[in-house]
Amino acid sequence: MDILIHLKLIEEYYNNWIDYHPVVRATLLHGEFVKIHPFIDGNGRTSRLLLNFELMKNGYTPIIIKNEDRVKYYDVLDISHTTMNYEPFIKLVSELVIESEKLWLSVLD
Template sequence: MNFDRLNELKAKLDGLRPLPDAAVRNLHENLVLQWTYNSNAIEGNTLSLMETKVALEGITVGGKTLREHFEVINHREAIFFVEEIVSANTPLSEWHIKSLHQLILKNIDDTNAGKYRSINVLISGAQHVPPDYIHVSDEMAGFISWYQKSASDMHPVELAARAHCDFVKIHPFVDGNGRTSRLLMNVELMKAGYPAAVIPVNRRLEYYSFLDKAHTSGEYEPFIRLIAEIAEQSFEPYWHALGIK
């Protein structure tokens, strides 16, 4: 795949740094909202964008479950942890992954939060069947080893997409794999200086379809192209905030 367009956009943004403090704050607030809303909505959370905004402000939305509120608050905390990982610029580890997952399921399923599954699972609607639970620890060790070896060989957008895809293929946790995978994807993008890529809920069908295709046939390109397209769109809020066409 050709990533020239993404490289050009990143160079353009890098040339504008440091960005004004007010713009950075506004962009960050919008990112936390959009990322939290879309990632949760993909998994079936019924809070609307505006209801998610209200929940992030600590206000309870009538008629919505406690779990849905925790999913919002937890996801924001997980984003903050992603930012800490990026800021520290340390190699991704299983501890990071388990810590992210623990934040995602905090007050929702504390028994399984941050712990690899001890049962076999199926992915609803998918052809791919995740590995037997007894292989999860070995698969995750292999995943981290591959990730660290590939970090310098792949374009950051390709690496981010592949990491997302391969993590979900293992499905190491009972629940919360999707949210965790989208957070992990952005660890790599943000480390490389790209904006976080938020997969919109209205592209959920092709997102799931391309993931399953990669898992069952080893054909990664459609999924990588999808992530590259979304990564390109993630620059738009910056141009808008800075008044650039």
């Protein structure tokens, strides 16, 4: 494992993404973490935990990527990795945040 890659991710997170919207930061953290693939197994699960931790840290509810959204999730994640265009991935995560917020609010009714 190249420690410089991990340090670069941490530097990006704290220095370059600081002014981004929390949903954008969470999405970038997820995408860039899973791209460096630091573990033999569990990289996807860990990156989704990081995404939800970042969302919750900023007052959002955690998101759930349902089975029916899984293909789209992998497609937009692949687009972000191959083109560095995170817009489709950010859009998907934003939609899932809204869906999650609506679900949590419905419980309060």
